[in-house]
Amino acid sequence: MTEPQWKSALYVLRGQIVSGELLGGTKLRASHLADKMGISRTPISEALIKLEGEGLLVRDKSGFTVRSFAxxxxxxxxxxxxxxxxxxxxxxxxxxxxxxxxxxxxxxxxxxxxxxxxxxxxxxxxxxxxxxxxxxxxxxxxxxxxxxxxxxxxxxxxxxxxxxxxxxxxxxxxxxxxxxxxxxxxxxxxxxxxxxxxxxxxxxxxxxxxxxxxxxxxxxxxxxxxxxxxxxx
Amino acid sequence: MTEPQWKSALYVLRGQIVSGELLGGTKLRASHLADKMGISRTPISEALIKLEGEGLLVRDKSGFTVRSFAxxxxxxxxxxxxxxxxxxxxxxxxxxxxxxxxxxxxxxxxxxxxxxxxxxxxxxxxxxxxxxxxxxxxxxxxxxxxxxxxxxxxxxxxxxxxxxxxxxxxxxxxxxxxxxxxxxxxxxxxxxxxxxxxxxxxxxxxxxxxxxxxxxxxxxxxxxxxxxxxxxx
DNA sequence: TCCGGCTAATTTGCATGCAAAGCCATTCAG
DNA sequence: CTGAATGGCTTTGCATGCAAATTAGCCGGA
The missing domain is CATH 1.20.120.530 (GntR ligand-binding domain-like)
Known part of the structure; x- marks a missing residue:
């Protein structure tokens, strides 16, 4: 596994979002995810930023939230x-x-x-x-x-x-x-x-x-x- | 300016790219940009990731490069x-x-x-x-x-x-x-x-x-x- | 001159510390 | 009882340290 950690985090999170495991409206906390996945907050942040760019998350004043679709x-x-x-x-x-x-x-x-x-x-x-x-x-x-x-x-x-x-x-x-x-x-x-x-x-x-x-x-x-x-x- | 630093960095960099100030193929080094803009590498990285998502940069093995368009x-x-x-x-x-x-x-x-x-x-x-x-x-x-x-x-x-x-x-x-x-x-x-x-x-x-x-x-x-x-x- | 490989200097990816900001719950005034 | 204010706790944004990896420079051999 020479794959960067932010990439695996990205895959995991994207999977959880599109599979419905994470409900729309769920707040994603970098610090929480970090120790749940056993890595630091830096690669988690990268993944979250990417997911925002993909339109699956929205970033409000403080933090990322799973977008929900009508x-x-x-x-x-x-x-x-x-x-x-x-x-x-x-x-x-x-x-x-x-x-x-x-x-x-x-x-x-x-x-x-x-x-x-x-x-x-x-x-x-x-x-x-x-x-x-x-x-x-x-x-x-x-x-x-x-x-x-x-x-x-x-x-x-x-x-x-x-x-x-x-x-x-x-x-x-x-x-x-x-x-x-x-x-x-x-x-x-x-x-x-x-x-x-x-x-x-x-x-x-x-x-x-x-x-x-x-x-x-x-x-x-x-x-x-x-x-x-x-x-x- | 209560604007986050990664946002201003994003605007600056995007401006420099689309204005042609940064030539296609230019390697963007986070550390270099960081002290050129007087901030740390963290917000610079965020900006670079966003620009990659916009298709203006490509990320190769190590580092970001300004994309050039045919x-x-x-x-x-x-x-x-x-x-x-x-x-x-x-x-x-x-x-x-x-x-x-x-x-x-x-x-x-x-x-x-x-x-x-x-x-x-x-x-x-x-x-x-x-x-x-x-x-x-x-x-x-x-x-x-x-x-x-x-x-x-x-x-x-x-x-x-x-x-x-x-x-x-x-x-x-x-x-x-x-x-x-x-x-x-x-x-x-x-x-x-x-x-x-x-x-x-x-x-x-x-x-x-x-x-x-x-x-x-x-x-x-x-x-x-x-x-x-x-x-x- | 050109090329391959060695070392040194950057540079990245990740971890972590810290101040400031946001959030929550309790408390207190009306 | 409702609603605002307060204080503590959590979390973010940013800075920075460090090891691993990449790049650049240099040298010697063809």
Whole structure:
């Protein structure tokens, strides 16, 4: 573990926040966290500052607090992710991609098909995430890539934010199929250099996640991550 | 000055970076900066971490370095700003704005008209910036507002990034007029709830800034901010 | 001249001390 | 009983010490 302490602290804290282990509104005290994690306050502070920059914490007069999101903001975050990913695939389409990239994409599509058919939810989640990353990278724009990554960090905004819903819901399984359809069409649009179509499809693709949020919302007690989201009357 | 020291350090450093006073590739040493600014290394570090989060610095194995941008990345940053502002005005349009907001917008448009006619470039810059902030705020989405603000920080991506070009160039003055035309149409589109039109116009509006960059590029020696931009071939 | 490796000088990451500021709870006036 | 003031406790912001790591300078060999 030659990893700096502020980085591990960052990972731990970010994990606790997005997993709902730390409720929105919780005050994070550097000194307390420091001895709970057995390190000094300096690396903890670095982590807290970074998390503030990511929008997961707010810093008021004295100290950091876990931000809580209104349901509306969750939808906004999802749309933001779609918008940025959409811009990325549009750019990729306009630029044109190589045949090898096209083949790799199709290979990944096939793998996704397989795990969907087999109902391997955990596998799907990982592959889906990687697929989105790969798509974004095709934009060849460091700035876009970085901003998309950033957008993934908002709660529920990542391309694979609902592992727990998993097998249960029929609606959820349907949305996987529709999503996969989107994936295929997006690849097609990129390959045929139809940037506008790729963009539009990606917006729509992200919108699918809205449904997942409302499914999760209606089964709130089974979705610990929702602790971050302000209960609206 | 009850302002924390890390904040003033942040402002100073950010200013020096985006103004081109610090060249891309410059290594920033906390200890050195600390005694140059007469404070300790702790607040300097906070500022550096924040600047890394803003994308203006990169942190390698040991230490922070001023990022340098390829010309292509400058265009990407401008487009990103347009994309986010576009999403904001689209949302504002779909939501609909109040008559008072509409009146305030028109009032601002009139002020902009006036300073353009009078050639008060400094005034224009400030008003233009405020106008863009106001438009963005109409989205009523904290997340979008924050991300737009963030996008402004990239070099040349802000809505008023070229004070120095100012009076000189005829092309620049023309672009002001076209930009103002965009402003008017965007307000119109928002008021008539035509989200798609508002979005498209905002993308196009940001694209105007591309021209400004190339104008500046061709007069590189008069544009110190360009020091951040990697000289291509 | 160019290059590899050695030592010395910085510089970073982390720990910790300390003053000032914020927060809490109790007390006291109305 | 409500609300403001007070005092103590906690926590932050900043400074600084220190070991480990990185960089820079220097020298000798090809």
């Amino acid at each position: 349901l509306e903001e969750v939808y906004d975050a999802i749309d933001l992710r779609g918008l940025l990913e959409g811009a990325a695939v549009k750019k990729a389409a306009q630029r044109g991609i190589s045949d090898t990239d096209f083949q790799r994409l199709n290979q990944r599509l096939a793998e996704l098909d397989r795990v969907i058919a087999d109902g391997q939810v955990g596998e799907y989640d990982q592959l889906n995430h990687d697929f989105h990353v790969y798509l974004t990278a095709l934009s060849d724009s460091d700035i876009l890539i970085a901003e998309v990554q950033r957008a993934y960090r908002f709660p529920f905004a990542g391309p694979s934010a609902f592992p727990t819903l998993a097998a249960d819901s029929k609606r959820f399984r349907t949305s996987l199929l529709i999503g996969q359809q989107h994936h295929q069409h997006i690849v097609e649009a990129i390959y045929t250099r139809d940037g506008a179509r790729a963009f539009a499809l990606m917006l729509e693709h992200a919108r699918l996640a809205h449904d997942n949020v409302s499914i999760a919302s209606s089964a709130r007690e089974f979705t610990p991550q929702l602790a971050l989201v302000k209960q609206s009357r | 010309l292509e990345e400058v265009y990407d940053a401008i487009d990103l700003r347009g994309l986010l502002e576009g999403a904001a005005v689209k949302k504002a349009a779909q939501r609909g704005i109040s008559d008072t907001d509409f009146q305030r917008l028109n009032q601002r448009l009139a002020e902009l008209d006036r300073v353009i006619a009078d050639g008060q470039v400094g005034e224009y810059d400030q008003l233009n910036h405020d106008f863009h902030v106001y438009l963005t705020a109409l989205s009523d989405s904290d997340i979008l507002i924050a991300e737009v603000q963030r996008a402004y920080r990239f070099p040349f991506a802000g809505p008023s990034a070229f004070p120095t070009l100012a009076a000189d160039s005829k092309r620049f003055r023309t672009s002001l007029l076209i930009g103002q035309q965009h402003h008017q149409h965007i307000v119109e589109a928002i008021y008539t709830r035509d989200g798609a039109r508002a979005f498209a116009l905002m993308l196009e509006h940001a694209r105007l800034a591309h021209d400004n960059v190339s104008i500046a590029s061709s007069a590189r020696e008069f544009t110190p901010q360009l020091a951040l931009v990697k000289q291509s071939r």
